[in-house]
Amino acid sequence: MSGATSISYDDVVAWINAFAASVRAQKDYLTALDSAIGDADHGINMDRGMQAVIARLPGLPARDIGAAFKSVGMTLVSTVGGASGPLYGTFFLQFGMATVGRDSIGIDDVTEALDAAVAGIQRLGKAAAGDKTMLDALLPARDALHAAAQSGVPLEEAFARTVEAAEQGMVATTPLVARKGRASYLGERSAGHQDPGATSSYLLLKAAADTWFGPVGGGEPAG
């Protein structure tokens, strides 16, 4: 859909499916990242949740983008557990509330929805930039999308910049000392490892861009 100016319901479903496939492909990698500084379950839990999500997607009644995102959020809250369940659940619930009743969305809608989704995660997780969490990928991505939307670049270019910012944010978590989540218990020992939550957040945004416009950026989540 190169050159497209809007994202359809089918594009959204394709994004969710692509994220589920990406999580499954990177399940062991995400779990390995979590073994180093957490409790070795991030890939396993996200995969369980996303498999439940895609099982429910075809049964949704109307072609309502907001309702689809809300279903994704509710399913993740009910199936993932840990901090990832409520955090990713909130991301999709907020994204859904910002797009309710719509069968297609443009760059301004996506920008607004991503704002709401990231704000929801900030409220729930009470984390800040540099705490070595998923926000370290999401905050720069949100800012990059804002800047791109304001400068009027095409959707494809805007997403390429968003994913690039997420990737840089993800890679930049490696030297950080964690201040939130289980990695914080390690203190200084948490430095030197890439954050698993920032990595799955990068995969989420990359799945959108790859699905809609073809593969972008550096590719591998290891950065």
Add this chain to the structure above:
Amino acid sequence: MKKLINAPETAVDEELAGMVAAHGDLIRVIEPNVVVRVDAPRQGKVGVISGGGSGHEPMHGGYVGMGMLDAACPGAVFTSPVPDQMLAATAAVNGGAGVLHIIKNYTGDIMNFELAAEMARAEGIEVSSVVIADDVAVKDSLYTAGRRGVGGTVLAEKIVGAAAEAGADLATVTALCQKVQDNVRSMGMALTSCTVPAAGKPTFELGEDEMEIGIGIHGEPGRTRMKLATADEITEMLALPILDDLPFKRGDSVLAFVNGMGGTPLMELYIVFNKLAQILKGRSVTIGRSFVGNWITSLEMAGCSITLLRLDDELTRLWDAPVKTPALRWGI
């Protein structure tokens, strides 16, 4: 991976089915995976529930029964349960007097319990919660996730459960749980890692001559890795930070709890207890009650934790009160 399982995906479900098969006189399991006291709800009694990842057995499911928990919510291995479970548990044990949620301080547990509490309140059930955060290995700070909830949780569940059984109201039971939290401190260490069934390999590698000090209960690495020391030296490394943190003072009476992480024989736990008793004597701290065994574990991890709870007459009486659960039973 060498485990006595059929498949990682079915391990928790089959464990729960086995618990019901063994202890059907005390517990039942309701959807979505909640262990409930067989006679719940009891009218007029405050319900006490807890929950957390699986892999810490006998906590929490083994502590459901008379005089302790009314329900427990087991998540996937080392993963906090989902709000649907705590909501179902809260509804199942609500006898009209409200429900206390005992939560171990982990980011995920807090979020999922908070969501469940909001949903339960929306259904008209009075819910209060207390967060257990007793691990002195973790520095407490406004800017971090704070201390982990570890061994103190078991003591809180026993003491609070006894008060609820005796008819205390929700405010009293909640204040009592906070009192336990305010007077309990713990620290743990690991001789080996452990293997999450779905991950298939140990969470970390530890050399034959190495140990991790300051671990939690999720197979995660600790605060520092050190050369292996003697049981006496290790006991000092754990006991002294605990004693200095509260601090426990001359003349205090404590419940001394030496806990195995799942893969350490009782023989070694008593060797640790022996040294702990000497340390406490040296500080003129009296052992009012003792508790030794594998009570809050980290799968097959070898290692131990020490928990000290400062006792008074009320806490001692409630600790001694009758309890009848799959894992703990006395006074009946």
